[in-house]
Amino acid sequence: MKITRLFQRTMFGIFFLFLLIGVSTSVVSIYSVDLHLTSEYEENSRDIAKTIADASVDIILNRDLSSLQSLIDQFVEIQGISYIYIVNDTDEYLAHTFVPGIPEEILESERQVGETVTRNLAGMGDFVEVSSYILAGHVGSVHIGMDVSHVALAIQQAIGNQIYLIAIIFFVGIFASIWFVSFAAKPINSLLDYAVILAKGERQEDSKIPNEQILTRNDEVGHLARLFQYFSTVTDTEKLEKEPEVKETK
Amino acid sequence: MAKLTRRQLTQSVLASAAIAPWRALAADPVGQDSTVPSGTQTDSGVTDSEIVLGVSTAFKGPSRGLGIELYRGAVSYFAHVNDQGGVHGRRIVLKLRNDGYQPVPAVENSVKLIVDDKVFALFGYVGTPTVTRVLPVLKKFQDRDFLLFFPFTGAQPQRQPPYDEFAFNLRASYKQETAGLVDNFVSIGRERIAVFYQADAYGRSGWAGVRAALKKYDKKLVGEATYRRGEQYTAVMRAQVERLKKVNPDAVICIGAYAACSAFARDAIDGGLDVPIANLSFVGSENLLKNLTDEFGSESERYSRWLVNSQVVPSYEDLTMSSISEYEDLMSRYDPTPPPEFEEHDYVPFAKSFTSLEGFLNAKLMTEILMRAGPSPSRALLEDAVFSIQNHDLGIGEMVHFSPERRQGLDQVYYTIVENNRFVGLTDWEAKFAT
Structure with missing residues (x-):
């Protein structure tokens, strides 16, 4: 595919424009997806914490704690949730999902119900913890930990999909631009070839250029080709007609 | 109904x-x-x-x-x-x-x-x-x-x-089994009780039973360790043993199934946790003992001598x-x-x-x-x-007997220990496990 020099700068311009659109769209997309998914995970976990808190009241007050454990075991099967623990109003652990036991970091930390807490648990990783009061804190609180790496992986996957799409659009756009520019440049190249033929004074039938095709075009290239042909014709006739006059004048 | x-x-x-x-x-x-x-x-x-x-x-x-x-x-x-x-x-x-x-x-x-x-x-x-x-x-x-x-x-x-x-x-019930174990341990001076339990409803049920039984004596669990349901005998329980060793218990009550509980008994003895290890009836006593005898043969007595299993049927x-x-x-x-x-x-x-x-x-x-x-x-x-x-x-x-208010037939809990690779009745807690 041959691109005329005339269009090379235009091509570079288009390329940089696409690059700028691609990068800026990616950056905005990464930021908004990260923000959106992180807050969505937190919101979902907070909703789950609230659901467990609401369901726990009756169990804690009236039933066996195995029912409470069974309840949280069902929720911890949800993707992204790494641990759940429930403490009572005296900060005693009533149920949890930790193996081989409740981490020291959690045992020693001060309870912050309602806030989002970031935790690094030795041997387990980084977690974002959300919580909800049970019966306004009079019965206790529910705490849910989300694995940051899982959330990050989900965000990376979502961003990856977006960037993948943007990259495809970028490359399709670039190739489409090259094709359109080449398409636009093709008659100019033909015109140039035709002008060279005229300049060399080659006969049309010896030329590889389909002169008829370029001369019949109904656009600027066609007009220019016909103009070149005219100038070429006029110049030769005038030369023949004007040479004796020149001699006579001399 | x-x-x-x-x-x-x-x-x-x-x-x-x-x-x-x-x-x-x-x-x-x-x-x-x-x-x-x-x-x-x-x-x-x-x-x-x-x-x-x-x-x-x-x-x-x-x-x-x-x-x-x-x-x-x-x-x-x-x-x-x-x-x-x-x-x-x-x-x-x-x-x-x-x-x-x-x-x-x-x-x-x-x-x-x-x-x-x-x-x-x-x-x-x-x-x-x-x-x-x-x-x-x-x-x-x-x-x-x-x-x-x-x-x-x-x-x-x-x-x-x-x-x-x-x-x-x-x-x-597990409540009755754990209450019986706690009563007997406390009666012989083993008051610092920890639990090793399955991280699910079964484990929590036993955990709650031990907790409630200790409350009668105004005491609390001194420590706990958990394992995931479905663990095999090949699982390593050293992390759980280390957690419990830190709290220096007088006895450990296990609420689990035989594969994990036999793995815990093995690692507890190897890790120097020389205290009675009690198991509830659900554990599957014979399978638990079989795991130990299959691995250690004549040496298995070393791993089973601290075992005490509660049962809900007689020998x-x-x-x-x-x-x-x-x-x-x-x-x-x-x-x-x-x-x-x-x-x-x-x-x-x-x-x-x-x-x-x-x-x-x-x-x-x-x-x-x-x-x-x-x-x-x-x-x-x-x-x-x-x-x-x-x-x-x-x-x-x-x-x-059953009635609308009583939907459980039996209440008796029995206690067994291992002697000559068999479970036999435990009658004298003091003689066997006194501190």
């Missing part, structure tokens, strides 16, 4: 009386060939020739020893009943499904047993995490009057509202009890094998075990209930048949 009106009850009794009270059938023993009902399927789970009970249990996986042994014990008695002509002429048939001791398959199996298989009642389930999740299924289908009989769990959910009305228990060695000698006789006569459709050839059944004895007693009482349900049994009347059992001698030295 939907209560019958007096009129419905009368109609039902009259209908029962119209049917021949006894139909002798050439019944085959219950076993691997009779797990699928052969009679025409009915909505009631009862045909002219069969009563179909639905079983979802662990026939495969790390806890298969519990499901298989419970099944073998039950089958030995049902086979005997069928050989004798069945219950009012009907063979007792078990429709079996494997849940691998996992809650979701247990729920799915229960729905299939109720909706597709249309069994008469559910029987012989294994496990707290499974049964706890199945109870809402029974609530959902309460208009069909399904009952769960004698699950192999001592947890509370099926013993208290809102689900107690859907189940009948034979065995003592199968005590042949002075009529049901124990009957159990021994029928187990050797029928020698039931695991169901062929679930058989894994590396499993070697035990000639006798606490778990199969419990299955045997479950089957014996279930047969008595079916007898009392009459020649035309219906699910709606089954509960009344259970409540008719008052001071019933099950042949183990403890009378059984």
Whole structure:
């Protein structure tokens, strides 16, 4: 595919424009997806914490704690949730999902119900913890930990999909631009070839250029080709007609 | 449970009386060939020739020893009943499904047993995490009057509202087992008690029992460690041992299944945690001991000397009890094998075990209930048949009785230790475990 020099700068311009659109769209997309998914995970976990808190009241007050454990075991099967623990109003652990036991970091930390807490648990990783009061804190609180790496992986996957799409659009756009520019440049190249033929004074039938095709075009290239042909014709006739006059004048 | 009106009850009794009270059938023993009902399927789970009970249990996986042994014990008695002509002429048939001791398959199996298989009642389930999740299924289908009989769990959910009305228990509860262990440990001065438990509803049930028992003495658990359900004997429990060693306990009560608990006992001894290690009846005592003896052979005494297991049935060695000698006789006569459709050839059944004895007693009482349900049994009347059992001698030295307020047949807890690679009764805690 041959691109005329005339269009090379235009091509570079288009390329940089696409690059700028691609990068800026990616950056905005990464930021908004990260923000959106992180807050969505937190919101979902907070909703789950609230659901467990609401369901726990009756169990804690009236039933066996195995029912409470069974309840949280069902929720911890949800993707992204790494641990759940429930403490009572005296900060005693009533149920949890930790193996081989409740981490020291959690045992020693001060309870912050309602806030989002970031935790690094030795041997387990980084977690974002959300919580909800049970019966306004009079019965206790529910705490849910989300694995940051899982959330990050989900965000990376979502961003990856977006960037993948943007990259495809970028490359399709670039190739489409090259094709359109080449398409636009093709008659100019033909015109140039035709002008060279005229300049060399080659006969049309010896030329590889389909002169008829370029001369019949109904656009600027066609007009220019016909103009070149005219100038070429006029110049030769005038030369023949004007040479004796020149001699006579001399 | 939907209560019958007096009129419905009368109609039902009259209908029962119209049917021949006894139909002798050439019944085959219950076993691997009779797990699928052969009679025409009915909505009631009862045909002219069969009563179909639905079983979802662990026939495969790390806890298969519990499901298989419970099944073998039950089958030995049902086979005997069928050989004798069945219950009012009907063979007792078990429709079996494997849940691998996992809650979701247990729920799915229960729905299939109720909706597709249309069994008469559910029987012989294994496990707290499974049964706890199945109870809402029974609530959902309460208009069909399904009952769960004698699950192999001592947890509370099926013993208290809102689900107690859907189940009948034979065995003592984990509350009673853990209270007994705590009482005995405290009585010999071992007051610093820690727990090692399965991180699920079963473990929590036992944990809560120990916690409540200690509260009586104004004491708290000194420490805890957990493991994930489904762990094999090959699992390493050093992290759990280290956690418990830090709190310097006088005794550890384990609430788990045999694979994990034997792994814990092994790593505890190797890790220098030389304190009594108690296990609840659910553990599957013989399988626990087998893991240790298989690995350590003659050295296994080193790993089993600290073991003390609570049991909810008497020792199968005590042949002075009529049901124990009957159990021994029928187990050797029928020698039931695991169901062929679930058989894994590396499993070697035990000639006798606490778990199969419990299955045997479950089957014996279930047969008595079916007898009392009459020649035309219906699910709606089954509960009344259970409540008719008052001071019933099950042949183990403890009378059984049920009522709307009492849905558990037995209360006795027994304690066993290992001597010469066998579980024997523990009578003197002071002599064995005093500090």
